[in-house]
Amino acid sequence: MPWDRNQMAERAAQELEDGMYVNLGIGIPTLVANYVGDKDITLQSENGMLGMGPFPYEGEEDPDLINAGKQTITELARTSYFDSAQSFGMIRGGKIAAAILGAMEVAENGDLANWMIPGKLVKGMGGAMDLVAGVGRVIVVMDHTNKKGESKILKSCTLPLTGKGVVDRIITNLGVLDVAHKGLHVVELAPGVTRADLEAATEATLV
Amino acid sequence: MPWDRNQMAERAAQELEDGMYVNLGIGIPTLVANYVGDKDITLQSENGMLGMGPFPYEGEEDPDLINAGKQTITELARTSYFDSAQSFGMIRGGKIAAAILGAMEVAENGDLANWMIPGKLVKGMGGAMDLVAGVGRVIVVMDHTNKKGESKILKSCTLPLTGKGVVDRIITNLGVLDVAHKGLHVVELAPGVTRADLEAATEATLV
Amino acid sequence: MKKVYGSASEALDGLLFDGMFIAAGGFGLCGIPELLIDAIKDAGTKDITIASNNCGVDDFGLGVLLQTKQIKKMLSSYVGENAEFMRQYLSGELELEFNPQGTLAERMRAGGCGIPGFYTKTGVGTVIAEGKESKMFNGEEFILEEGIFADLSIVKAWKADDTGNLIFRKTARNFNPPAAMCGKVCVAEVEEIVPRGSLDPDCIHLPGIYVHRLVQGAHEKRIEQRTVRTREEA
Amino acid sequence: MKKVYGSASEALDGLLFDGMFIAAGGFGLCGIPELLIDAIKDAGTKDITIASNNCGVDDFGLGVLLQTKQIKKMLSSYVGENAEFMRQYLSGELELEFNPQGTLAERMRAGGCGIPGFYTKTGVGTVIAEGKESKMFNGEEFILEEGIFADLSIVKAWKADDTGNLIFRKTARNFNPPAAMCGKVCVAEVEEIVPRGSLDPDCIHLPGIYVHRLVQGAHEKRIEQRTVRTREEA
Numbered sequence: 001m002p003w004d005r006n007q008m009a010e011r012a013a014q015e016l017e018d019g020m021y022v023n024l025g026i027g028i029p030t031l032v033a034n035y036v037g038d039k040d041i042t043l044q045s046e047n048g049m050l051g052m053g054p055f056p057y058e059g060e061e062d063p064d065l066i067n068a069g070k071q072t073i074t075e076l077a078r079t080s081y082f083d084s085a086q087s088f089g090m091i092r093g094g095k096i097a098a099a100i101l102g103a104m105e106v107a108e109n110g111d112l113a114n115w116m117i118p119g120k121l122v123k124g125m126g127g128a129m130d131l132v133a134g135v136g137r138v139i140v141v142m143d144h145t146n147k148k149g150e151s152k153i154l155k156s157c158t159l160p161l162t163g164k165g166v167v168d169r170i171i172t173n174l175g176v177l178d179v180a181h182k183g184l185h186v187v188e189l190a191p192g193v194t195r196a197d198l199e200a201a202t203e204a205t206l207v
Numbered sequence: 208m209p210w211d212r213n214q215m216a217e218r219a220a221q222e223l224e225d226g227m228y229v230n231l232g233i234g235i236p237t238l239v240a241n242y243v244g245d246k247d248i249t250l251q252s253e254n255g256m257l258g259m260g261p262f263p264y265e266g267e268e269d270p271d272l273i274n275a276g277k278q279t280i281t282e283l284a285r286t287s288y289f290d291s292a293q294s295f296g297m298i299r300g301g302k303i304a305a306a307i308l309g310a311m312e313v314a315e316n317g318d319l320a321n322w323m324i325p326g327k328l329v330k331g332m333g334g335a336m337d338l339v340a341g342v343g344r345v346i347v348v349m350d351h352t353n354k355k356g357e358s359k360i361l362k363s364c365t366l367p368l369t370g371k372g373v374v375d376r377i378i379t380n381l382g383v384l385d386v387a388h389k390g391l392h393v394v395e396l397a398p399g400v401t402r403a404d405l406e407a408a409t410e411a412t413l414v
Numbered sequence: 415m416k417k418v419y420g421s422a423s424e425a426l427d428g429l430l431f432d433g434m435f436i437a438a439g440g441f442g443l444c445g446i447p448e449l450l451i452d453a454i455k456d457a458g459t460k461d462i463t464i465a466s467n468n469c470g471v472d473d474f475g476l477g478v479l480l481q482t483k484q485i486k487k488m489l490s491s492y493v494g495e496n497a498e499f500m501r502q503y504l505s506g507e508l509e510l511e512f513n514p515q516g517t518l519a520e521r522m523r524a525g526g527c528g529i530p531g532f533y534t535k536t537g538v539g540t541v542i543a544e545g546k547e548s549k550m551f552n553g554e555e556f557i558l559e560e561g562i563f564a565d566l567s568i569v570k571a572w573k574a575d576d577t578g579n580l581i582f583r584k585t586a587r588n589f590n591p592p593a594a595m596c597g598k599v600c601v602a603e604v605e606e607i608v609p610r611g612s613l614d615p616d617c618i619h620l621p622g623i624y625v626h627r628l629v630q631g632a633h634e635k636r637i638e639q640r641t642v643r644t645r646e647e648a
Numbered sequence: 649m650k651k652v653y654g655s656a657s658e659a660l661d662g663l664l665f666d667g668m669f670i671a672a673g674g675f676g677l678c679g680i681p682e683l684l685i686d687a688i689k690d691a692g693t694k695d696i697t698i699a700s701n702n703c704g705v706d707d708f709g710l711g712v713l714l715q716t717k718q719i720k721k722m723l724s725s726y727v728g729e730n731a732e733f734m735r736q737y738l739s740g741e742l743e744l745e746f747n748p749q750g751t752l753a754e755r756m757r758a759g760g761c762g763i764p765g766f767y768t769k770t771g772v773g774t775v776i777a778e779g780k781e782s783k784m785f786n787g788e789e790f791i792l793e794e795g796i797f798a799d800l801s802i803v804k805a806w807k808a809d810d811t812g813n814l815i816f817r818k819t820a821r822n823f824n825p826p827a828a829m830c831g832k833v834c835v836a837e838v839e840e841i842v843p844r845g846s847l848d849p850d851c852i853h854l855p856g857i858y859v860h861r862l863v864q865g866a867h868e869k870r871i872e873q874r875t876v877r878t879r880e881e882a
Contacts, residue, residue, distance in 0.1 A: 078856065247415045332748055
């Protein structure tokens with residue numbers, strides 16, 4: 001049986017090691033925080049914070065304390081605040097060990113598209129282009145196929161790119177794939193998913 | 208009678224206006240601070256401080272509080288500290304209204320040489336190149352001639368440059384000169400100094 | 415040299431002109447110069463180009479200057495919260511230059527630091543790189559991004575002293591320091607002005623040299639997405 | 649993830665190798681990583697290239713690594729306080745690359761921020777510009793300076809918490825934050841390590857993400873030029 005959203009997040013959390021500074025994107029990646037267990041992980045919020053805590057209790061919301069998704073959050077004992085230039089300095093400078101992000105499309109060469117669909121409303125890339133260009137390891141977590149059942153893992157992206165050759169690992173409901181030489185390497189299959197199932201759902205080359 | 212060191216500093220202090228942020232070099236420029244009167248001047252020390260105060264009382268020296276000349280100093284109520292990248296960011300970015308500096312040579316096109324004499328020991332330019340390139344107005348305060356009686360204000364510099372075309376005004380023991388189109392404009396003569404005295408002591412073109 | 419002004423309108427007096435370029439601090443609705451934005455609305459300045467990560471919401475923040483059609487062009491990384499923005503953009507009334515968020519912040523800081531251009535990996539191989547110079551460093555491709563030099567900076571801080579030293583609070587710092595640095599003139603609005611000497615000189619986030627005018631006022635500080643957990647979850 | 653080590657030598661264990669490139673904080677003798685410098689002396693690492701604004705004095709700071717001839721090359725803006733430096737330099741034993749002070753600081757910050765190159769006015773028309781690319785922006789000439797990417801950063805802070813968040817004191821901050829940012833690994837020595845939560849999160853000068861290892865110790869903090877005024881002058 002393929003993984004559900006929480007199981008994908010749980011699998012993604014296995015990517016994180018003690019001591020890592022990590023940036024989590026919106027959607028399933030946000031759920032990863034629920035599965036880090038007792039690993040010492042520090043979450044960055046790219047609007048200017050290291051050590052992001054959980055949502056505040058009702059009545060304790062602080063308008064001066066939000067995450068990159070503009071949600072109210074809290075601080076921790078380890079927290080530090082800084083400005084946006086410093087924040088993206090640490091992202092661009094490779095100080096963030098990993099980013100776990102959602103995607104619209106990933107190509108077998110590591111290209112990532114997750115910020116615009118031509119002809120639809122364009123909201124902007126926010127910090128996504130900086131993150132994929134700068135962090136040590138880019139891990140995409142997404143459904144393997146779109147709502148029409150078409151593969152989101154392609155030979156080459158059809159949508160405008162967020163970054164070129166930036167993805168290291170893809171975690172989907174069907175399994176785990178690594179961007180490798182000449183194609184994607186199957187690292188792991190979700191329980192009950194066969195290699196044939198994965199091949200049928202994947203446009204990209206599997207090696 | 209030409210100005211002495213203190214009179215040159217006093218004259219240089221007239222260049223400063225209320226509200227200015229200013230960087231003072233070593234030597235006569237340091238004395239300028241004694242003559243700002245009740246003007247609201249904030250002194251920058253390029254090692255990371257705005258609002259430099261006077262030397263400490265004996266016994267109150269703090270090894271963590273020095274100026275760019277490595278001398279112990281004090282802080283004021285307006286003081287702020289920052290790192291060297293930020294400090295030179297504000298210098299390079301033109302936020303410092305004026306720098307008052309010493310010089311070995313100044314040329315009529317505004318070239319400045321004050322950091323090295325080939326064949327002698329070279330200690331380094333420190334922050335001088337950044338200051339002359341970045342601040343709003345560069346004012347040189349120096350003796351008009353060297354110890355051999357030769358003009359330090361030249362048609363063109365003979366020593367390696369600190370900056371090209373960077374000097375705005377020169378204050379010497381003989382008077383005040385501005386870098387102007389096709390030469391130096393005589394702004395003021397020290398008491399008892401004649402135009403002929405100045406011309407005799409100056410290699411550069413006076414206009 | 416008095417930096418403290420009585421109102422946001424007074425603090426902007428003489429600084430506004432049609433066709434000007436403004437850099438604004440804030441992220442979403444957090445740490446935005448709301449009083450100065452309202453004063454610009456009242457002044458009616460037109461054809462403004464604004465560098466700001468976002469453009470507020472329809473009725474708050476920079477969104478109010480969209481309602482009055484005072485904005486000609488935005489340099490932003492994300493504009494998804496604003497229906498009027500989309501309407502004006504799609505109808506061609508409003509120009510938009512997308513900047514990756516980190517590139518926008520660094521461009522502001524660069525302008526303030528006298529750096530007219532810098533190289534970055536961000537956007538290489540994407541539409542962001544189109545029309546930009548690129549250069550190889552150590553076998554890798556980078557694109558040239560230019561410093562932002564604005565006519566005016568408008569920022570919001572938590573506290574100031576009367577010399578203009580500013581401190582910010584939590585994530586309301588965001589774009590405010592880099593935005594403040596890149597303007598010819600910077601006007602800051604704060605929640606409280608304290609006497610000089612009251613702020614720890616080791617903890618000044620933005621030295622007064624960057625801040626030319628100051629105004630104190632009451633801030634709405636609207637929350638864009640109120641997310642909470644219930645006590646039971648604890 | 650434990651960052652706190654028992655001694656400077658332990659904190660450097662496994663990080664030193666001959667021919668390595670180190671970025672060091674400090675200005676003059678103020679805010680220098682004196683304990684780590686001594687530990688590098690004890691380790692005997694050779695042919696080191698060091699980016700540091702100054703090179704200490706003959707018997708303190710980086711000067712001790714000159715005495716032991718462990719330094720191959722310096723990137724500095726000013727080296728006037730050091731007789732042994734001059735002797736080795738003039739005899740050709742030591743290489744020296746002068747960097748204007750602001751260029752050196754910005755090169756360190758750039759390296760730490762993933763910026764391989766930036767343009768600056770500093771040094772245009774001087775020997776500093778020789779061999780460097782130049783480019784016109786808005787009718788003015790700028791030269792290209794490259795980011796510094798070091799193998800190791802050694803810095804000195806006042807206080808740290810156990811997660812590596814650092815605060816500095818007064819002008820001892822100087823080059824320490826940019827130097828800390830540009831190394832693959834950064835080791836910081838501090839006067840005091842406090843429990844996490846003890847430092848104001850709004851006043852962290854260098855977030856712990858930049859700091860991989862920490863050591864606490866007693867510091868000599870030598871004064872290079874003791875200048876005072878007498879009570880009578882007051």
